[in-house]
Amino acid sequence: MKNICEKGALILLVGIIIGVPFGGFAQINPIGMIDAGGTNVGVNSAAGVALGADNLVTTITTLVNWFAWFIALASVVMGLYAGFLFITAQGEAAQLKTARATVLWAVVGITVAIISFSIILITRTILII
Secondary structure (H helix, E strand, O other): OOHHHHHHHHHHHHHHHHHHHHHHHHOOOOOOOOOOOOOOOOOOOOOOOEEEEEHHHHHHHHHHHHHHHHHHHHHHHHHHHHHHHHHOOOOHHHHHHHHHHHHHHHHHHHHHHHHHHHHHHHHHHHOOO
16 A cells, blocks of 8 residues: 555656646747737747747747756755765765765856856846847
């Protein structure tokens, strides 16, 4: 019975992790923006393709933003794992060395994420998106 409950909880967790982004993306109009008059702005209505360079820049900055958030989250998880290694090392030199290296790479990851966010902000400021 316990094994079935664990599998059910795991399936529920995976379902939530996969399903939550669909709720967020459901709020986005992928074809184009619709103004108050109900007409598509910046969209070739025959082909359903967005026009202009703004869409490309927005897409690229969105992808970089997602990548930066992923790197930031992974770096925080690495930092937590490094803390766990430090706590459980109990003076063992090899595990302390691994923990120090993990902390170093977690800090590098957080730095990369901060630089990525800065690039996004600078790009949006320059291009006035």
